[in-house]
Amino acid sequence: MEGKIDFNKILGAETCDNMGNSKSELIKYAPHLKNAKNIAYPLIKFKDTTKNIYTKDLFDWILGRMYDLDNLNNVSEEYKKYEPEGIVHFDDNGKGTLEININRNETLIKEKLKNINNTKNEPIKFDNILFLYIDSISRVQFLRRMPLTRQILEKYYSDDISKIKNEKYITFQFLKYLNFEVKTTMNTVPMFAGAPYFNFNNNSNGTHITKYLDQHGYITGFGAEQCTKLLFDLSPGTINHISIYPFDHEINEIFCDPNYVYPDKFFNNLRGMNCVTKRCLYGKETYRHLFDFGEKFLKAYEDYPRIFLRLAFLEAHETSLEVIKYMDKDFSIFLNDFIEKYYDKNYAIFIVADHGNGLTIFRGEDWRKEVSFATFFMMLPNNNNNNINISIIRENEQRLVTPYDIFNTLVDMIGFNKTYFNSKGNSTLEKVEAKFKTCQFFENEMREIRKDYCTCIPYN
Numbered sequence: 001m002e003g004k005i006d007f008n009k010i011l012g013a014e015t016c017d018n019m020g021n022s023k024s025e026l027i028k029y030a031p032h033l034k035n036a037k038n039i040a041y042p043l044i045k046f047k048d049t050t051k052n053i054y055t056k057d058l059f060d061w062i063l064g065r066m067y068d069l070d071n072l073n074n075v076s077e078e079y080k081k082y083e084p085e086g087i088v089h090f091d092d093n094g095k096g097t098l099e100i101n102i103n104r105n106e107t108l109i110k111e112k113l114k115n116i117n118n119t120k121n122e123p124i125k126f127d128n129i130l131f132l133y134i135d136s137i138s139r140v141q142f143l144r145r146m147p148l149t150r151q152i153l154e155k156y157y158s159d160d161i162s163k164i165k166n167e168k169y170i171t172f173q174f175l176k177y178l179n180f181e182v183k184t185t186m187n188t189v190p191m192f193a194g195a196p197y198f199n200f201n202n203n204s205n206g207t208h209i210t211k212y213l214d215q216h217g218y219i220t221g222f223g224a225e226q227c228t229k230l231l232f233d234l235s236p237g238t239i240n241h242i243s244i245y246p247f248d249h250e251i252n253e254i255f256c257d258p259n260y261v262y263p264d265k266f267f268n269n270l271r272g273m274n275c276v277t278k279r280c281l282y283g284k285e286t287y288r289h290l291f292d293f294g295e296k297f298l299k300a301y302e303d304y305p306r307i308f309l310r311l312a313f314l315e316a317h318e319t320s321l322e323v324i325k326y327m328d329k330d331f332s333i334f335l336n337d338f339i340e341k342y343y344d345k346n347y348a349i350f351i352v353a354d355h356g357n358g359l360t361i362f363r364g365e366d367w368r369k370e371v372s373f374a375t376f377f378m379m380l381p382n383n384n385n386n387n388i389n390i391s392i393i394r395e396n397e398q399r400l401v402t403p404y405d406i407f408n409t410l411v412d413m414i415g416f417n418k419t420y421f422n423s424k425g426n427s428t429l430e431k432v433e434a435k436f437k438t439c440q441f442f443e444n445e446m447r448e449i450r451k452d453y454c455t456c457i458p459y460n
Contacts, residue, residue: 021096040069040084040087041066067079136353139373149332174376184355190407191406210245219307221309269318350377376406405426407422
């Protein structure tokens with residue numbers, strides 16, 4: 001499928017040294033910043049999340065509220081209460097340097113500790129979770145295009161547990177993880193809210209996972225290479241049946257910058273989340289800004305007992321299938337360093353995609369099969385502290401798993417019982433019920449899946 005055309009080489013875009021870095025580009029969309037040198041992004045949490053958030057509206061909201069740090073006369077008092085977490089410093093030549101600061105919030109910590117105390121008897125299975133989301137990549141494509149990361153996963157994988165008994169983690173790969181359609185929202189809504197994208201019969205309400213995390217005292221962080229709040233807000237008027245609850249720290253406002261993506265053409269093949277070359281912002285790859293955010297978030301709360309961090313990468317969301325390979329080295333370094341540094345913090349690690357690549361022009365029977373089976377790896381600490389039955393998870397690796405199961409797994413891990421599960425899946429930590437093992441169940445019961453994508457068994 002891949003290896004056909006590498007636009008990074010054709011267009012000379014193999015580095016980000018001089019890409020995505022122009023004050024004049026920003027001023028086109030934010031003329032009120034013409035004379036500013038130190039510019040702050042508004043904290044995205046100020047954007048109302050009680051209603052459906054459309055990406056275009058979010059662009060306008062962010063760009064209209066970016067402000068000059070050296071002139072706060074026109075900045076609201078509400079903004080002044082909080083230190084900005086994303087700042088661009090421009091030199092006299094109009095070149096910018098992006099600074100990310102995660103400010104430890106002591107008031108937030110006190111509130112969350114109260115929630116922990118109130119739920120101290122709940123069966124928390126994992127104190128901390130790292131969720132690495134990669135948009136638009138199948139499992140087999142991930143293994144081909146991310147060889148260094150694959151080596152780390154393989155290091156901790158064996159059917160014979162005795163062979164890895166001295167390793168820090170155990171890897172699980174879910175070979176029959178099936179997406180519902182080649183569309184992000186069709187998979188991320190059930191994945192993170194436990195409900196279908198379409199509100200069938202007005203009886204399919206869901207609650208975003210951040211609400212449950214807050215109730216059990218988790219401090220949450222989220223970064224995505226997209227001008228977004230939730231990963232499923234690209235289209236207006238479709239998710240009003242989901243109860244939205246914000247993350248405690250979000251850095252997505254920096255990806256509303258016109259140096260990364262055109263605010264009026266955000267599905268563009270030469271800039272932004274569909275770009276066929278490396279995605280750059282102020283002289284650095286956008287994924288490196290995510291790693292920077294993640295590391296600073298973890299450092300700010302390194303002594304706090306419950307953390308949930310989600311980083312969402314879009315390097316595979318393009319037609320050539322080549323851009324993702326440039327992230328492999330940094331991704332593998334981040335993952336390896338994370339394991340070494342935070343092993344004793346009882347982190348569960350997810351590496352998950354929504355679906356395979358639906359943008360590529362290289363299509364055929366192999367593509368049709370790949371696109372339905374996305375990436376889903378899970379890494380769990382190799383200890384006996386979590387009451388996890390490894391043999392059951394190994395069985396589930398070979399069974400049909402959907403985004404609904406991922407939601408239930410998260411709910412299960414953070415200490416909620418089965419009454420909080422959605423009815424269309426199970427936790428991957430438990431034995432999968434027979435009714436969840438076939439495509440027919442999902443086609444008949446959920447009306448979301450397209451028969452031509454359901455490749456796990458034939459239809460009559």
